[in-house]
Amino acid sequence: MKNIFKNNIVLSLCLGLCPILAVSNNFEAAYLMGICVLVVLLLSNTIISLIRKLIPENIIIPSYILIIATLVTVIEILVNKFIPDLYNSIGLYLSLITVNCVIFGRAISYASKNTVFKSIIDALTIGIGYLLVISFIGLIREFLGNNTITLIDKTSEILNLPRMIYRIVPNSTYFPINLFQISAGGFIILGIIIAIFNKVKEKTKNE
Amino acid sequence: MSDLIKIIIVSIFAQNIILSKNLGLCPLVGSTNSRKNALGIGICVLIVNLISSILIYFIYKYLLVNTNTTYLKTIITILLIATLVQIIEIIMKKRFNSIYKSLGIYLPLTTTNCAVMGTVLLNISNNYNFIQMIVFTISSSIGFMLVLYIFSSIIEKVNKNVPSCFKGYPVAFIIAGITSMIFMNFSI
Numbered sequence: 001m002k003n004i005f006k007n008n009i010v011l012s013l014c015l016g017l018c019p020i021l022a023v024s025n026n027f028e029a030a031y032l033m034g035i036c037v038l039v040v041l042l043l044s045n046t047i048i049s050l051i052r053k054l055i056p057e058n059i060i061i062p063s064y065i066l067i068i069a070t071l072v073t074v075i076e077i078l079v080n081k082f083i084p085d086l087y088n089s090i091g092l093y094l095s096l097i098t099v100n101c102v103i104f105g106r107a108i109s110y111a112s113k114n115t116v117f118k119s120i121i122d123a124l125t126i127g128i129g130y131l132l133v134i135s136f137i138g139l140i141r142e143f144l145g146n147n148t149i150t151l152i153d154k155t156s157e158i159l160n161l162p163r164m165i166y167r168i169v170p171n172s173t174y175f176p177i178n179l180f181q182i183s184a185g186g187f188i189i190l191g192i193i194i195a196i197f198n199k200v201k202e203k204t205k206n207e
Numbered sequence: 208m209s210d211l212i213k214i215i216i217v218s219i220f221a222q223n224i225i226l227s228k229n230l231g232l233c234p235l236v237g238s239t240n241s242r243k244n245a246l247g248i249g250i251c252v253l254i255v256n257l258i259s260s261i262l263i264y265f266i267y268k269y270l271l272v273n274t275n276t277t278y279l280k281t282i283i284t285i286l287l288i289a290t291l292v293q294i295i296e297i298i299m300k301k302r303f304n305s306i307y308k309s310l311g312i313y314l315p316l317t318t319t320n321c322a323v324m325g326t327v328l329l330n331i332s333n334n335y336n337f338i339q340m341i342v343f344t345i346s347s348s349i350g351f352m353l354v355l356y357i358f359s360s361i362i363e364k365v366n367k368n369v370p371s372c373f374k375g376y377p378v379a380f381i382i383a384g385i386t387s388m389i390f391m392n393f394s395i
Contacts, residue, residue: 014236014376018321022229065289065318069282077278095281095328099319101233183229184387191373191380199372 003125009102010133011197016102019093020134021186028150029090030138031131036079036094038127040071041103045123047071048111064107065098072098085154102130133193140189143168145180211342218343219350220393224322226354226386227394231322234313235358236379240366245359248313249352253345254295255317256326259288260344263327264337284327292318322351358386 009015019037024030047067055063076094080087087094097103106126111119142149151164169175179185224230234248263284271277296314299307307314317323326347330340361382369378 015233017232017236018229018325021232062286062289065285066282069285073278073281076281092325092328092332095284096230096321096325098281098285099321099324101319104319179388182387182391183227184384184391186229187380187384187387191377191384194380195373195377198377202372 001125003122004129004132006201008129008133008197009105009126010130011194012201014194015105016100016130017190018096019100020137021183021190022093023090024134024138024186025141025145025181026150027135027138027142028153028155029086031135032083032086032155033090033093034127034131034134036075037097037100037102037134038124038131040068040075040097041106041127041130042120042123043071044068044103044107045111045119046116048107049114049116049119052112060108060112064104064112068103068107069098082158083154102126137186137189137193141180141185144175144177145185147172147176211339214339214343215346216393218347219353220390222394223350223354223390224325224347225351226383226390228325230325231320231351234316234320234322235355235383236376240359240362242356242359242363244313245355246352247310248317249348249355251310251313251317252320252322252351253348255288255292256323256344256348257341258295259284259291259323260327260330260340262287262291264330264340267331280328280331284324288323288327289318322348354386354390358382361386 003009006012010017010020016037019033023033044064044067048064072095075097076087076091079094080091106122110122114122139149147167147169149166149168151166152159152161153163153165155161156163177185180189218224222228225232225235231252266283266287267277267280271279271283292315296307299310299314326344329347330343333343335343358379362379365378365382366374373381
């Protein structure tokens, strides 16, 4: 629980920001990206903690990079096969999971020192924290910038479900505010969320 | 010629790699607190970016496409960048020790910088020819350096008098947002 809320890796350490800001103008793309990061993190933490005693001290970094890059390639191929629409829109950021500091940071600082079970728990909590933040920002940005919330659109064919895109405020003169769809809005929303997070943290510390 | 000028303007201003494509944010908010740091990171990114783009261009065109293994591009790119950074570090340490000392920690950090890997992958996905590729790489690195420099000079002044919960990352993001709005005007 500590990893999900209090020490949330995005809000307290500001790691893994590129996908959080780049993919989050659509709720569906945001949570799918979060799930991809969660899967890669889970697998990489598991594999690395399994073979942590086999890797010699001085080639730790290159071998971890290789493991993570292989996992990312697998995810990329799977997404390209099953959700080609998603791959066309966020393909670049899927490849860039390789250089996502969250995954590499957890591999170096946690999985290389702890047992398999502990590493899996760590990956799950950190990954869920990441997923929550990215979907929350996606929700706010899509609502403010486009006046819709997309639950299922690109995955509707493989899941065999109807498309679910909801309009929230009908016939409003204020919505949508285009600023929140472009990257400037993403920066500002993330800034405000981190500020609120810091404030809450300060309050709970004082009590 | 006109398409090259278009690439330069678009990649420095309109589709700036940090402010519009959101790549390379970790160095932006994490370690840009003085103008000297900004230049150091910018120069490292420019060097690594240029060399790795040229190498990947030839490897992709003549090795991966011919052997039908283009799906290996992520692995090849990250391995090449990591190796390259190591080699540059060793050469710098032996030959140009004074520059090496002033660049310090930023050189090894360029391995995990999305801006480098992003540019290399964009080169591949945009199908540029050799000259376009060189121009795109250099101008997007200059765009990176420019934003880092502007950003660091603002943050030096602003960071002293903001509310405590906004100190550090939050104010950095809000400044980045405002800078991004300014850069957006170039795209209209």
